[in-house]
Every structure is written in C-alpha cells, then in structure tokens.
Amino acid sequence: MTRAFLIVMDSVGIGGAPDADAFFNDGTPDTGANTLAHIAQACAQGRAEDGRSGPLRMPTLDRLGLGAAVRLASGEVAPGLGAEPQGAWGAASEISKGKDTPSGHWELAGVPVPWDWGYFPDKQDSFPPDLVDFVARCAGTEGILGNCHASGTNIIEDLGDAHIRTGWPICYTSVDSVFQIAAHEETFGLERLLQLCRDIAPRLHGMKIGRVIARPFTGSEGRFIRTPNRRDFAIASPAPTLLDWTHDAGRTTHAIGKIGDIFSHRGIAHLHKGKNDADLMDHLVRLGTEAEEGSLTFANFVEFDSLWGHRRNVSGYARALEWFDRGAARFLETLRPGDLAIFTADHGNDPTWAGTDHTRERVPVLAAGLGVRALGQVGFVDVAASVAGHLGLSVPAMQKTGNSFLLHSPV
Ligand SMILES: O=P(O)(O)O[C@H]1O[C@H](CO)[C@@H](O)[C@H]1O
Ligand SMILES: [Mn+2]
Numbered sequence: 320m321t322r323a324f325l326i327v328m329d330s331v332g333i334g335g336a337p338d339a340d341a342f343f344n345d346g347t348p349d350t351g352a353n354t355l356a357h358i359a360q361a362c363a364q365g366r367a368e369d370g371r372s373g374p375l376r377m378p379t380l381d382r383l384g385l386g387a388a389v390r391l392a393s394g395e396v397a398p399g400l401g402a403e404p405q406g407a408w409g410a411a412s413e414i415s416k417g418k419d420t421p422s423g424h425w426e427l428a429g430v431p432v433p434w435d436w437g438y439f440p441d442k443q444d445s446f447p448p449d450l451v452d453f454v455a456r457c458a459g460t461e462g463i464l465g466n467c468h469a470s471g472t473n474i475i476e477d478l479g480d481a482h483i484r485t486g487w488p489i490c491y492t493s494v495d496s497v498f499q500i501a502a503h504e505e506t507f508g509l510e511r512l513l514q515l516c517r518d519i520a521p522r523l524h525g526m527k528i529g530r531v532i533a534r535p536f537t538g539s540e541g542r543f544i545r546t547p548n549r550r551d552f553a554i555a556s557p558a559p560t561l562l563d564w565t566h567d568a569g570r571t572t573h574a575i576g577k578i579g580d581i582f583s584h585r586g587i588a589h590l591h592k593g594k595n596d597a598d599l600m601d602h603l604v605r606l607g608t609e610a611e612e613g614s615l616t617f618a619n620f621v622e623f624d625s626l627w628g629h630r631r632n633v634s635g636y637a638r639a640l641e642w643f644d645r646g647a648a649r650f651l652e653t654l655r656p657g658d659l660a661i662f663t664a665d666h667g668n669d670p671t672w673a674g675t676d677h678t679r680e681r682v683p684v685l686a687a688g689l690g691v692r693a694l695g696q697v698g699f700v701d702v703a704a705s706v707a708g709h710l711g712l713s714v715p716a717m718q719k720t721g722n723s724f725l726l727h728s729p730v
C-alpha cells in the first residue's frame with residue numbers, strides 16, 4: 320500500500336478558465352486573469368522587489384511542470400518558469416458555478432457543487448433587515464456595523480473604533496457566498512464571536528450562504544490587526560467526498576490547515592493546524608515521514624490568498640510562492656516509492672487584477688509519483704478520481720465522474 324498527499328495552494332491559478340467572462344471583480348470580467356503568469360511577469364520586469372528580487376524562482380514545482388502547465392492553461396509565458404517537466408503535469412478547469420474556496424475544494428474532492436450559492440448584493444445594507452435583527456439578537460446588541468461588501472483589513476480600519484465604542488459586531492460580505500463577522504478579541508471576546516457564528520450559521524446555510532466566518536482582530540485606536548484565530552463555519556458538502564471515501568475504507572486521513580473547516584470536519588481523523596503557513600509546512604514535511612501506509616493527507620496553504628491575493632500585493636505573493644517552493648522541496652524528499660503527491664489550487668486571486676476578490680482561472684495539477692506524464696486539460700474531479708484510484712478506494716457509483724491520471728500513458 321502507498322500514501323497520497325493532496326496539497327492545495329490556495330488561489331494559485333494559471334489563467335485560461337473557459338468561463339472566466341462570466342465572473343467579475345468590481346465589474347471587470349475575469350477574462351485574462353492569470354495569477355501565476357502575471358506575478359512571474361511582474362517579477363521579471365522588476366515590479367516585485369519588496370523583500371525579494373528578480374525573476375520568479377520556483378525550481379521545484381517548475382521541474383514537476385508548473386511553467387508548462389501555465390502555457391497549456393492560458394498560452395501565457397511565466398518568465399523564470401518553463402523547465403522540461405519531470406513530473407505529471409496538466410491544467411484543471413472547474414465546473415461549479417462559484418469561484419470560492421469550498422466550491423474548489425469540494426470539486427477537487429470529487430463533489431462539484433450542484434446548487435446556486437446565495438450571495439448578498441453589493442450596496443449599503445447588503446443584508447435583509449430580518450437577518451440583521453436576527454444577528455443582533457444573537458449577539459445581544461442593538462444592531463450591527465458594516466452591512467456591506469468590504470475587504471476585511473479595510474473594514475476593521477474603518478469601523479474598529481466604532482465597534483469598540485458600541486460593542487456591535489462588524490458584519491460584511493464579498494462577491495463570495497460568505498457572511499463574515501469581525502470582532503475584537505478582547506473587548507467583544509473571541510469565544511463570544513465564535514459562539515455567535517456557530518449560532519447564526521444554520522440560518523445562513525439555509526439561505527445557501529456557503530460560510531459564516533469569524534474574523535477576530537486585536538489592537539486599538541485605528542491600529543487594528545487580524546489574529547490567526549479565524550474560523551469558518553461551512554455548509555456541509557452535498558455528498559461524501561474523497562475524505563469520506565478514504566475514512567470509510569478504514570484508512571487514516573490527515574487534514575492540514577483549513578481543510579477541517581472546509582469539509583465541516585467530516586471524514587477527518589487527524590487535524591493539524593497552525594498559526595501560519597510555516598507551521599502548516601512543518602506539519603506537511605513531518606507527515607511526509609510519518610503518515611501511515613494507505614493514508615490520505617489533504618493540506619491547504621491559505622496565505623497566498625488571504626495575505627497577498629486579496630490584498631493585491633504582488634511582491635508578497637511572489638515571496639510566498641518562492642518560500643512555498645523551498646518547502647515543497649523539503650517535503651518531496653520525504654516521499655517513499657509508491658507515494659503520490661499532487662499540488663493544485665482551488666481558484667485564482669490575481670494580485671494584478673481589478674477589485675480584491677478571487678479570479679476565475681484554471682489551476683495547475685502537478686504530480687510526483689506518476690513518472691513523466693502530460694495530463695493535458697483535465698477537470699477538478701479528476702484529482703479526486705486519481706487519488707482514489709491510487710489508494711485503491713471504491714468510489715460510490717453515482718460519483719464516478721472523474722478520470723484517473725493513472726490512465727494517462729507515461730511519456
Ligand atoms: O477581505 P477578507 O476579509 O480577507 O475576505 C476574503 O476572505 C473571504 C473568505 O475567504 C473571501 O470571501 C474574501 O472576501
Ligand atoms: Mn481559496
């Protein structure tokens with residue numbers, strides 16, 4: 320028996336989504352968005368020099384086929400990348416209608432989203448009055464602050480002082496199907512914030528809002544900073560996922576980072592969390608050595624998205640990519656013959672693009688452990704089929720939607 324590792328680089332898209340024109344950022348269609356290629360181009364042109372310098376360096380993932388995958392997905396060149404692939408490489412498209420984290424992860428885990436997500440309109444008073452009353456009642460406050468689309472770091476700058484003065488929770492949303500609550504860890508209380516999110520989540524899930532997200536922060540007098548204690552309360556996936564298939568077969572499942580929250584803690588035997596992606600990389604490298612035969616390790620690295628993509632910070636994103644690539648090299652050294660490791664992503668978040676939201680893109684699929692294979696254009700669900708095939712799992716008949724990469728001929 321052998322092991323499988325599925326590693327999601329949150330928001331590391333490679334452009335070329337066939338339906339990008341149906342998705343928007345501040346009214347601009349996502350057509351042409353390309354997270355990785357645009358970062359690599361900015362690096363090569365000396366436009367990403369903060370804390371790093373020169374062309375983008377990701378030799379480890381590029382050896383697996385990253386540069387080749389960018390070209391395949393979008394026809395764009397990512398300067399600094401483009402080595403002859405030594406792994407199995409391809410570009411995956413998503414069919415779920417959302418460009419959000421749960422949609423991407425569920426589909427990678429074999430379950431495309433069959434419903435239309437609920438969204439809140441981009442105007443002042445985004446939330447209906449009865450929902451506002453309900454949230455305030457659950458919070459024990461006279462009202463709420465925010466009630467609009469916002470970037471999470473901006474809204475705590477704008478409303479942090481008013482929050483401390485009134486005690487009212489800051490509620491906001493985005494183009495994603497989310498209801499987010501920012502509250503001060505000390506003055507409002509972290510446990511109280513988490514309980515509030517837990518209490519209101521069923522009602523929001525009933526509206527097909529994908530996640531209620533607790534966004535605790537700290538600080539004072541206009542100088543506020545978010546803490547690592549974010550918690551997502553996600554709607555349950557509509558069908559058993561790769562994690563359930565693995566768990567139900569009596570195998571061990573390890574979840575690293577946000578995977579627990581994204582899958583409502585279903586099918587997960589061991590959850591490994593940390594205060595940042597560096598902690599998560601340490602978990603991944605350790606599990607590379609320690610994970611059991613026949614086990615699945617499913618990891619999400621969120622900081623590409625949360626610290627850099629949404630903040631439209633190109634240098635920061637490039638630094639994170641280069642750091643991740645060094646971590647990937649450490650991890651790959653731990654693999655044993657017969658193991659499968661797949662690096663992929665859940666959506667894009669092009670830091671050179673309009674707005675501050677995700678971008679609809681294809682994602683890379685880079686596999687170690689399958690020899691050299693050109694996988695071509697594949698679907699997100701093919702990732703689940705490949706991991707299941709590798710682990711020898713039986714997949715529910717109704718969910719046999721993907722094609723395993725093991726069926727592609729080695730080059
Ligand atoms: O600006 P922040 O609070 O980071 O919000 C971002 O994080 C949310 C959930 O990942 C997304 O919907 C996006 O709006
Ligand atoms: Mn994501």
Ligand SMILES: [Mn+2]
Pocket residue numbers: 624625629677
């Ligand atoms: Mn995001």
